[in-house]
Amino acid sequence: MIVYILLIMMIIGAIAAIEMKDLISSVIVVGAVGLALSIVFLVLKAPDLAITQLVVEILCLIILIRATLKKDLPFSTTGRWFFNTTVAVVFAVTFLILGFFCLHELPHFGYPVMKVAKFYLDAGLSRTGAANLVASIILDFRAYDTLGEATVLFTAVVGVMAVMRKRGRKKVDEEIGEND
Amino acid sequence: MLIYFLCLILFAIGLYGILRKRNIIKIIIGILIAEYAVNLFFVLAGYRQEGRSPIFSPDQDILNMVDPLPQAIVLTSIVIGLAVTALIVGIAIRIYEKYGTFDVTKINRLRG
Numbered sequence: 001m002i003v004y005i006l007l008i009m010m011i012i013g014a015i016a017a018i019e020m021k022d023l024i025s026s027v028i029v030v031g032a033v034g035l036a037l038s039i040v041f042l043v044l045k046a047p048d049l050a051i052t053q054l055v056v057e058i059l060c061l062i063i064l065i066r067a068t069l070k071k072d073l074p075f076s077t078t079g080r081w082f083f084n085t086t087v088a089v090v091f092a093v094t095f096l097i098l099g100f101f102c103l104h105e106l107p108h109f110g111y112p113v114m115k116v117a118k119f120y121l122d123a124g125l126s127r128t129g130a131a132n133l134v135a136s137i138i139l140d141f142r143a144y145d146t147l148g149e150a151t152v153l154f155t156a157v158v159g160v161m162a163v164m165r166k167r168g169r170k171k172v173d174e175e176i177g178e179n180d
Numbered sequence: 181m182l183i184y185f186l187c188l189i190l191f192a193i194g195l196y197g198i199l200r201k202r203n204i205i206k207i208i209i210g211i212l213i214a215e216y217a218v219n220l221f222f223v224l225a226g227y228r229q230e231g232r233s234p235i236f237s238p239d240q241d242i243l244n245m246v247d248p249l250p251q252a253i254v255l256t257s258i259v260i261g262l263a264v265t266a267l268i269v270g271i272a273i274r275i276y277e278k279y280g281t282f283d284v285t286k287i288n289r290l291r292g
Contacts, residue, residue, distance in 0.1 A: 007186045007220075014190055014213045018197040023205050030209050037216050044223050045233040045246045049254055053219075056262045060212065067269045067276075068205055088200035092192040099188045109183055110229035117226075117247045124248075125236055133234035133245075137252035149256045156263035160270040 003043055010036045023068045031061040048134045183224060191217035204272045204282045208265065215261050219254045226250035 013033040020026040034057035042050040107113055114121075120137060130136035138146050194217060197210025226247030234248035272282065279287050 003183065004186070007183065007190070010216070011186065011190055011193065014193045017209050017213070018193060018201065018206065023203070026206070026209060030212055033213065034216065037220060040220060041223060044227050045231055046223055046251045046254075047233055047235075049219075049223065049251055049258070052255055052258050056258050059262055060265050063266055063269050064205070064208070067273050084200060088196050091199060092196045095195060096188060096192050100185060103181060103184045103188070106181075106184065106225065109181065109224065110227060112226055112228055112247050114228075114247050117249045120248055121234075121245060131236040133236070133248040134251045134255065137248055138255060142252060145253070145256055149260055152260050153263045156267045159267050163267075163270045163274050 003040055006036050006040050024065065027061065027064045027068055031057060187217055187221045187224060202284050204275065204284060208268055208272065212265065219257055222250040222254045
């Protein structure tokens with residue numbers, strides 16, 4: 001029951017974050033949505049995810065506030081306002097209707113299939129020696145996923161460093177020409 | 181079934197933000213919301229009624245645990261999401277320095 005209440009709160013927060021005119025306010029509202037998601041993870045019996053989501057959410061908030069600080073924009077409604085809104089809403093509603101029909105194929109909420117997870121539950125402790133099954137999966141059974149995750153992190157850090165660099169390296173004669 | 185649909189509504193709101201908004205920060209917020217919805221959907225699909233968290237303890241009842249596999253995958257996905265967000269925000273800050281605006285319709289000088 002508490003999951004439904006938190007989800008409805010997240011939906012209201014998401015609408016507020018999308019539609020709010022002030023940029024910093026919408027960034028802070030999306031932070032509130034992420035913290036609600038952390039509580040939902042805790043209620044759904046995923047404590048590792050709750051901790052990670054909390055840390056990641058705070059980092060995201062800091063990065064986004066750094067981007068929006070002192071850079072507010074007046075909201076402009078010029079252009080094809082009606083056409084753009086209609087196309088976006090029609091696309092989202094079509095997606096929702098198709099998704100509603102697809103959801104009937106899923107197993108009911110609270111009764112997962114657990115075909116693969118049965119092996120992990122049976123053999124997790126004896127094969128890896130880790131009491132926490134999530135840790136045993138990400139660090140032992142599916143360690144290649146974690147390797148790929150580390151690769152993506154490294155690539156993202158290199159990309160941020162390349163993008164945020166102030167200016168490129170210059171040749172010696174070029175610098176002399178600038179001083180003159 | 182209703183809870184899956186609420187999760188889908190959250191994703192649709194993020195999709196609307198990505199498609200409709202012209203401010204880059206609003207588009208990033210839409211991407212974040214869609215990402216939250218997908219992560220939540222994975223964890224919801226692995227939830228088990230009256231289950232407990234997948235951590236062994238001496239008084240265990242192994243048939244009654246939630247599915248640990250979606251949780252492990254979502255743990256990877258959350259960290260990758262942070263990296264992707266940092267990269268997008270870096271590009272957005274760079275665009276602001278170069279063009280002086282966050283409006284995507286005014287960024288039309290795609291020269292080198």
